[in-house]
Amino acid sequence: MYYFGIDPDVKESGFAIWDNKTKEIDYGKLPFWDLIKKIDYYVRNYEVIFIIEAGWLNKKSNYHSRPYQSKLIGERIAKNVGSNHQVGKLLVEYCEKYKLNYELKIPKTKKYTSYYLENLTGIKVKNQDIIDAIMLVWGI
Numbered sequence: 001m002y003y004f005g006i007d008p009d010v011k012e013s014g015f016a017i018w019d020n021k022t023k024e025i026d027y028g029k030l031p032f033w034d035l036i037k038k039i040d041y042y043v044r045n046y047e048v049i050f051i052i053e054a055g056w057l058n059k060k061s062n063y064h065s066r067p068y069q070s071k072l073i074g075e076r077i078a079k080n081v082g083s084n085h086q087v088g089k090l091l092v093e094y095c096e097k098y099k100l101n102y103e104l105k106i107p108k109t110k111k112y113t114s115y116y117l118e119n120l121t122g123i124k125v126k127n128q129d130i131i132d133a134i135m136l137v138w139g140i
Contacts, residue, residue: 002042005051005136006035007129008088014129017042018137025123025137027130032087036094043100050095051136054104056085105136 001021007014012029015038019025030038042048095102112135114126121138125131 002046002048003051003137003140004039004042004048005053005133006088006091007053007132007136008055008084008091009129010083010087012129013087014127014131014133016130016133016137018140020140025121025134027123027125027134029127029129032090035091039094039100043098048101050091050100050102052088052091052095052102052104053107053132053136054088054092055107056088057104057106058109107132 001019003018003020005016005018009029012031013035014027014029015035016025016027039050092102092104094100111128112131114124114131117131117134118124121134123134125134
């Protein structure tokens with residue numbers, strides 16, 4: 001059984017694929033259509049459960065405002081967050097259309113750090129989308 005974690009992003013989504021038999025993990029970032037190709041490959045060849053980070057299910061999904069931050073910056077961040085949520089919703093729609101097994105996970109309000117990930121898994125990664133994707137599937 002493979003667990004395929006996805007942290008949706010409008011540019012490149014973080015992904016992690018955990019093989020619970022061998023305890024091996026593959027991870028990286030891919031643009032949307034390359035991610036769909038990877039999903040298709042795994043669906044055709046393996047038994048897979050997809051775990052999609054679903055930030056749109058948070059009551060408050062924009063935790064990025066800071067004191068003294070300009071309105072323009074806040075609006076840009078909100079737009080990017082909304083775009084990322086749409087990518088996640090498209091992935092859910094894809095899973096439903098093709099009857100793929102999937103789960104939605106509401107992200108933690110506190111981000112995992114690369115330091116935490118390395119101490120837990122031994123994996124050295126700096127990219128937050130990849131860290132989040134790994135944490136969706138690690139140790140299942």
